[in-house]
Amino acid sequence: MNKLPVAEQAPSLSFDLFEKMKDHEQVVFCNDPETGLKAIIAIHDTTLGPALGGTRMRQYETMEDALEDALRLSKGMTYKCAAADVDFGGGKAVIIGDPLKDKTPELFRAYGQFIETLNGRFYTGTDMGTVLDDFVHAYKETNCIAGLPEEYGGGGETSIPTALGVLYSIQAVAKTLWGHEDLSGKKFAIQGLGKVGFKTAEHLLQAGADLYVTDVDPCIVHVLTEKAEEMGRIAVSVSSDDIYGVEADMFVPCAIGGIINDQTIDQLKVQAIVGAANNQLLHESHAEKLKQKGILYAPDYIVNGGGLIQVADELYGPNRKRVLAKTEAIYRSLLEVFSQSDALHVTTVEAANHICEKRMDARKHRNSFFSPRKRNKWDVRL
Ligand SMILES: NC(=O)C1=CN([C@@H]2O[C@H](COP(=O)(O)OP(=O)(O)OC[C@H]3O[C@@H](n4cnc5c(N)ncnc54)[C@H](O)[C@@H]3O)[C@@H](O)[C@H]2O)C=CC1
Numbered sequence: 001m002n003k004l005p006v007a008e009q010a011p012s013l014s015f016d017l018f019e020k021m022k023d024h025e026q027v028v029f030c031n032d033p034e035t036g037l038k039a040i041i042a043i044h045d046t047t048l049g050p051a052l053g054g055t056r057m058r059q060y061e062t063m064e065d066a067l068e069d070a071l072r073l074s075k076g077m078t079y080k081c082a083a084a085d086v087d088f089g090g091g092k093a094v095i096i097g098d099p100l101k102d103k104t105p106e107l108f109r110a111y112g113q114f115i116e117t118l119n120g121r122f123y124t125g126t127d128m129g130t131v132l133d134d135f136v137h138a139y140k141e142t143n144c145i146a147g148l149p150e151e152y153g154g155g156g157e158t159s160i161p162t163a164l165g166v167l168y169s170i171q172a173v174a175k176t177l178w179g180h181e182d183l184s185g186k187k188f189a190i191q192g193l194g195k196v197g198f199k200t201a202e203h204l205l206q207a208g209a210d211l212y213v214t215d216v217d218p219c220i221v222h223v224l225t226e227k228a229e230e231m232g233r234i235a236v237s238v239s240s241d242d243i244y245g246v247e248a249d250m251f252v253p254c255a256i257g258g259i260i261n262d263q264t265i266d267q268l269k270v271q272a273i274v275g276a277a278n279n280q281l282l283h284e285s286h287a288e289k290l291k292q293k294g295i296l297y298a299p300d301y302i303v304n305g306g307g308l309i310q311v312a313d314e315l316y317g318p319n320r321k322r323v324l325a326k327t328e329a330i331y332r333s334l335l336e337v338f339s340q341s342d343a344l345h346v347t348t349v350e351a352a353n354h355i356c357e358k359r360m361d362a363r364k365h366r367n368s369f370f371s372p373r374k375r376n377k378w379d380v381r382l
């Protein structure tokens with residue numbers, strides 16, 4: 001075979017792309033210079049159904065960081081879908097840009113067009129840095145949007161069930177640690193007061209808890225501390241660096257991933273970690289380190305499944321009551337993970353992964369049955 005002259009060979013990257021995505025089915029790079037859209041869609045595994053996962057908008061320092069985020073987040077979605085028992089696989093996307101400055105309707109329409117080219121392999125909605133209205137623009141170009149505002153026939157804000165799922169998870173952890181779910185007088189350290197973190201903080205204040213809070217946006221911290229005061233509770237504002245070392249009962253990460261690592265574990269003084277942020281552990285091995293330190297870790301993809309439950313359910317037609325009932329199952333799922341982790345002497349992450357992998361394996365065989373016509377499982381009337 002003729003070899004290409006060196007000058008005509010594909011330029012090399014500073015990392016091996018195929019090695020990086022070796023667990024993934026597909027990665028799509030979307031580029032539209034006219035609108036400035038630069039996005040990466042990562043599809044991890046479609047064993048259970050088409051990929052589903054929100055779209056994050058963030059100003060990444062490097063392309064490699066953006067790719068890494070999309071790959072890690074989409075893998076998490078595969079497990080989250082299996083844990084929540086929905087007929088979707090794992091996917092996720094990132095848009096590279098500043099959510100405060102770079103958003104335009106045209107950018108989201110261009111993004112919708114790229115999603116449409118995937119012909120139903122990828123469904124998406126909000127994540128960090130994006131809001132429901134962004135996807136109203138994308139919806140003009142593709143039907144594969146899950147997580148529309150109620151006035152567009154969608155289920156509305158996903159952070160509502162997500163924050164409720166975090167509360168149920170905190171109650172499950174309280175029951176495991178203390179034998180009861182009463183949170184009054186307990187202290188929680190919350191990182192990130194965005195769509196999910198703020199609502200979680202409100203639930204905890206209503207339950208009689210006191211808070212340490214941090215966010216890169218000082219205005220939102222001020223709103224929360226005022227709210228706590230009105231409710232006769234205490235919310236202490238701390239710096240981004242100090243949140244890890246406060247003396248609280250539980251740490252509730254609701255912002256970025258990778259925040260549980262060697263440096264932060266050394267600082268933690270909490271009994272448990274239960275939060276909405278995706279990919280909280282820098283590496284899965286940090287689950288073992290937490291176990292050794294006696295900190296109960298509630299696996300993130302179980303705790304934060306409420307949003308997924310809502311968007312997956314939305315395709316049957318929106319129904320908040322049904323979504324909230326399904327979200328309650330997160331409490332029982334977590335207790336099952338804790339009990340398996342105890343019984344098998346493994347970390348809570350290993351126990352959760354094992355439950356999900358067994359479920360995917362069982363479903364894989366069912367999906368291979370002959371069917372005269374393939375249809376998506378939520379298209380119940382087709
Ligand atoms: N929105 C949802 O329904 C779901 C969200 N998640 C995850 O939960 C986390 C939060 O999501 P949302 O609330 O939707 O995002 P958001 O964008 O509404 O809020 C994130 C908040 O974190 C703050 N933040 C960013 N970096 C920070 C840092 N280093 N320290 C402190 N605060 C920081 C931001 O200023 C913002 O207020 C993300 O990891 C997301 O992937 C997971 C499942 C569903």
Ligand SMILES: O=C(O)CCC(=O)C(=O)O
Pocket residue numbers: 052053054055080123124125126127146147158278304305307308311
């Ligand atoms: O919001 C969505 O579109 C699905 C849920 C999701 O992305 C997540 O749970 O991280």
